[in-house]
Amino acid sequence: MEILVYGTINSVSLALMGLGFAMVYGISRVPNFAHGALYIICGFVTWTLLQKLGLPYGLAIVLSLAANGILGILMYRLVLIRVRGMSISEIISSYAIGLAILEGLRYGGFRGMTYTLPVFMDGMVVIGGVPVDYHRIVMVIIGILLVAGLWLFTHFTKLGLALQGMAQDERAALMLGIDSDFMAMLAMGFGAILAGVAAITILPLGNIVVESGYHVLIMSIAVCIVGGLGSWMGAFFAAFIIGYAQILSVVFLGSHFQMVVALLAIILTLILKPSGLFGQQKELEDRV
Amino acid sequence: MLNATDLMVFYENMLALNNISITCQKNRITGVFGANSAGKSTLMYSLSGIMLDIQKKEKMAGGERITLYGQLEFEGRDIMNMKPSNRARAGIVLCPERRRLFSESSVIENLRIGGYLATKEQAKVSLEFVMALFPALTKLQKRLAGFLSGGEQQMVAIGRALMAQPKILLLDEPLMGLSPLMQATLIRAVKKIQEESDISIIVAEQYARPVFPIVDYAYILENGAAVMEGTRDELMDNPDVKSAYFGMS
Incomplete structure (x- = not known):
């Protein structure tokens, strides 16, 4: 039971981390290696608004999410737009931006264990003999709502459908009047906001430390590779596979095996099925 | 309604389109015929602006240098440098080769x-x-x-x-790889689009025979140049066209 409950919680938090990365890559084919940095900076911005300026928690969250979206859009407009389509340059430049943000925060004084966000709700409940605090339950609910919302958005709204079209064939979308640079910019903004949502829901469970930016980046890459790059539904399922595998390894092997499991999952996927669980674009093409 | 004048496209030093001038009138079906590599798709990409996107991507990746010259006018507006998404908004919509x-x-x-x-x-x-x-x-x-x-x-x-x-629909090789029966169905549909709306249509095809009965005016491309043009009847009566594109002597 413990495995089931904590496996689910862990999986949802991985899915939250990975969704933004998967979405940006799926739509604009830009591997956003600054994803972890966007995650952490959102945490620090929220902390600053909340603790230094004394804004109410809800307002601080909304403002920092908006700031994150703008940051993502600026990143695209100022830098990534010039290298889009060249994978190596995309990786190098987005990683460089990520490093600059993360190390900049470190030198800017955001060090140590003193930065924390309050949980949304205090208290806990016992599920099947396992104590779970309310915040973790809220996190699972947010994760599920987010995935459901994304699914509805990409299937039933004009903008979501356009993003889906662009993800599959950018030039064909262009022929239908879908401006690909604008859409890629929007995707980057959405991705940054998703990173922010992940930060705000996950960070209250621990301290805000710069290092977890790298951790989030590695986990989201793991989730996306196992799920199949570009398929955010795949990323969601992969999050559950890795999430449970991690909890199992904690229970049976020891807590320091958590990271090993994720990295092993990347390597095994690349060896056994490089396109990932749901990366089946190629197969579909072969059949027709 | 759509006028291209002296359109030239170079891939590096290779001339892909050579001084092509074509016109498409409102609610008319215009045919563009020619063999593989005659420049049909290049022409369609240039009209719809996709060529600008290809040019941009090639330039960013340090690939082929693509250059375009000429005038392109749609409903009296100069659209030579208009972005492809804006051209679609203005009413020029391409239905690309291989469907995509x-x-x-x-x-x-x-x-x-x-x-x-x-x-x-x-x-x-x-x-x-x-x-x-x-x-x-x-x-x-x-x-x-x-x-x-x-x-x-x-x-x-x-x-x-x-x-x-669309106000003008560009069809690039709509019949490629289809059975004669399916070709006939699609051609009937294209004719019906013309009859039941006021959309203009440009059809580029390799084989003229199935498309010819519905075109109002047609151009024949060879090696990137328009070697012949005329109304359907004019071209039908031309012995060169007959032998080259209809297999009749």
Whole structure:
């Protein structure tokens, strides 16, 4: 039971981390290696608004999410737009931006264990003999709502459908009047906001430390590779596979095996099925 | 309504389009015929502006240098440097070679994505028009576009382009790889688009024979140059055209 409950919680938090990365890559084919940095900076911005300026928690969250979206859009407009389509340059430049943000925060004084966000709700409940605090339950609910919302958005709204079209064939979308640079910019903004949502829901469970930016980046890459790059539904399922595998390894092997499991999952996927669980674009093409 | 004057396109130093001037009148079907590599697709990409996107991408990646010269005018406006997405907005919609459907989306989603530029009301009307034009699609709405047959895919591709509210529809090799029966069905549909709307159509095809009966005016391309042009009847009577494109002497 413990495995089931904590496996689910862990999986949802991985899915939250990975969704933004998967979405940006799926739509604009830009591997956003600054994803972890966007995650952490959102945490620090929220902390600053909340603790230094004394804004109410809800307002601080909304403002920092908006700031994150703008940051993502600026990143695209100022830098990534010039290298889009060249994978190596995309990786190098987005990683460089990520490093600059993360190390900049470190030198800017955001060090140590003193930065924390309050949980949304205090208290806990016992599920099947396992104590779970309310915040973790809220996190699972947010994760599920987010995935459901994304699914509805990409299937039933004009903008979501356009993003889906662009993800599959950018030039064909262009022929239908879908401006690909604008859409890629929007995707980057959405991705940054998703990173922010992940930060705000996950960070209250621990301290805000710069290092977890790298951790989030590695986990989201793991989730996306196992799920199949570009398929955010795949990323969601992969999050559950890795999430449970991690909890199992904690229970049976020891807590320091958590990271090993994720990295092993990347390597095994690349060896056994490089396109990932749901990366089946190629197969579909072969059949027709 | 669409006028291209002295259009030239270079890939590095290779001349892909050589001084082509073509015109398409309102609600007319214009044919562009020519063998492989005669420049049909290059012409279609230049008219729809996709060439500018190809040019940009090649330039960023340090690939081929593509240069365009000439004048392009649509409804009295100069559109030579207009972005492809804005050209689509203005009403020039390309239905590309090899269809390029969104193969992981269903048929109805493909059509809805096509309706990105349409208002809700327009999209509804266009969807009804497409379904009346291709009744075969009605049953296939929920199927993934990638799993359809070639002919059905072409129907979706034309339907998707129609959803974008074109004033001029560019069809690049719509009959490629299809059975004669399917070709006839599609050609009838193209004729019907002309009759039941005021859309102008440019069809580029390798084989003139199936398309010829419905065109009002046609151009014949060879090695990137328009070597002949005329109304359907003029070209029909031309002995060179007969032997080269209809297999008659």
